[in-house]
Structures are given as C-alpha cells and as structure tokens.
Amino acid sequence: MLTSLLKHLRGFRQNTEGALTVEFMMMAPLLFWAFAAIYTYFDAYRQDTVNLKAAYTISDLISRETSELTETYIDSIYAMSQLLIRSDSAASIRISVVRWDEEDDRYYLDWSKERGDAFVEWTNATINEVEDNLPIMPDQERVILVETRNDLEPAFKIGLPSMDLDNFVFSRPRFAPLVQFEGVDIVSGSHNDDAPAEE
Numbered sequence: 117m118l119t120s121l122l123k124h125l126r127g128f129r130q131n132t133e134g135a136l137t138v139e140f141m142m143m144a145p146l147l148f149w150a151f152a153a154i155y156t157y158f159d160a161y162r163q164d165t166v167n168l169k170a171a172y173t174i175s176d177l178i179s180r181e182t183s184e185l186t187e188t189y190i191d192s193i194y195a196m197s198q199l200l201i202r203s204d205s206a207a208s209i210r211i212s213v214v215r216w217d218e219e220d221d222r223y224y225l226d227w228s229k230e231r232g233d234a235f236v237e238w239t240n241a242t243i244n245e246v247e248d249n250l251p252i253m254p255d256q257e258r259v260i261l262v263e264t265r266n267d268l269e270p271a272f273k274i275g276l277p278s279m280d281l282d283n284f285v286f287s288r289p290r291f292a293p294l295v296q297f298e299g300v301d302i303v304s305g306s307h308n309d310d311a312p313a314e315e
Contacts, residue, residue, distance in 0.1 A: 152272040159271050164281050167266050170200040171283040175262040179287045184296040194231035201266055208232025210263040213295050214243060218255035223247055227297040234265040249284055258294050259286040
C-alpha cells in the first residue's frame with residue numbers, strides 16, 4: 117500500500133503534462149491585484165504632482181502682476197486650477213500676500229482670498245499659525261502664498277485610504293514691490309533693510 121502510494125506520488129511529481137489555463141486561474145487574482153495596485157499608486161503620485169504644478173503655476177502668474185487684482189481674477193485663477201487638476205475631485209485654493217515686519221517681529225497679511233470649501237480666509241490674527249512654514253524675509257518683504265487642497269479617492273480598493281493632497285508654495289512679486297487687491301488698503305514699506313519702514 118505504502119509502496120503503491122509512493123509510486124503514484126513520484127509519478128505525479130515527474131508528470132509534466134497539464135493545462136496552462138489552470139495555472140493562469142491560480143495566478144490571475146494576484147496578477148490583477150498587482151496591476152490595480154501599480155495603477156492606483158501611479159495615479160496618486162501623478163495627481164499629487166499635478167496639484168503641486170498647479171500651485172506653482174498660480175503663484176507664478178500672480179507674482180508677475182503689476183495691476184490690482186479683483187474678485188473676478190481670483191475666480192478665473194480658481195477655474196484655471198480646476199482645469200489643471202483632475203476634474204472629478206473637489207479642489208480648493210487660498211491665495212494670500214504676506215508681509216514680514218522686523219520691528220514687530222511677526223508676519224502681517226496684506227490680503228487673502230479663498231475659493232472652494234476647504235479653506236477659511238487668513239487674518240492678521242491667524243496668519244502666524246503657519247509662520248514656521250513661511251520663509252525668512254527682510255523687513256517689509258512680501259511673498260505670495262498659494263495653498264491648494266484636492267481630495268484623492270483611490271481608483272481601486274487596494275488598502276490606500278482616501279486623502280487630501282495639500283500644497284503650500286510661495287514666491288516673491290517679480291515686477292512690483294507688492295501685489296495690490298482692489299479695495300484693500302495695504303501698508304507700504306521699503307525692501308531696503310537700511311531704510312526705516314514707513315508708518
């Protein structure tokens with residue numbers, strides 16, 4: 117009995133006949149899961165990169181402005197940002213101009229505008245919540261701060277959770293000392309560190 121069983125097992129081990137379909141059916145679930153995981157992670161990284169590029173594009177556009185911005189301009193920037201990122205996800209932006217005052221040793225806000233549901237408007241009382249993320253600047257220097265948030269829903273359920281893609285980028289005004297906004301009085305100041313700031 118034992119000899120017969122061993123003989124059959126040896127024969128099974130040495131048998132090379134079979135159907136590829138059986139082996140494929142055994143490996144297909146793992147193969148499909150691997151393809152879904154690769155696509156999902158690639159899509160997440162791609163969307164994160166697209167969001168970052170959109171934030172830099174917005175920051176660069178505003179940094180080149182020499183005339184007053186308006187609510188219509190901010191609406192147009194928001195519409196453009198929605199074209200740059202994936203259209204099936206909710207996007208929000210907040211655009212602010214921040215000034216450093218060396219005498220007071222703090223940041224002040226020239227103006228702040230937001231679009232979408234994720235952000236609230238910055239104020240002078242709240243802008244210092246992000247002071248650790250803002251650059252070191254000379255007295256009365258200004259930066260344009262652009263924040264974007266976009267929700268990401270993974271393409272396939274492979275264990276990657278839903279997440280918010282946040283970006284925080286800033287740039288200096290290029291062709292003017294500051295970026296004005298219609299109807300907002302902005303404290304002027306010199307970029308020259310040797311010159312006293314105007315009151």
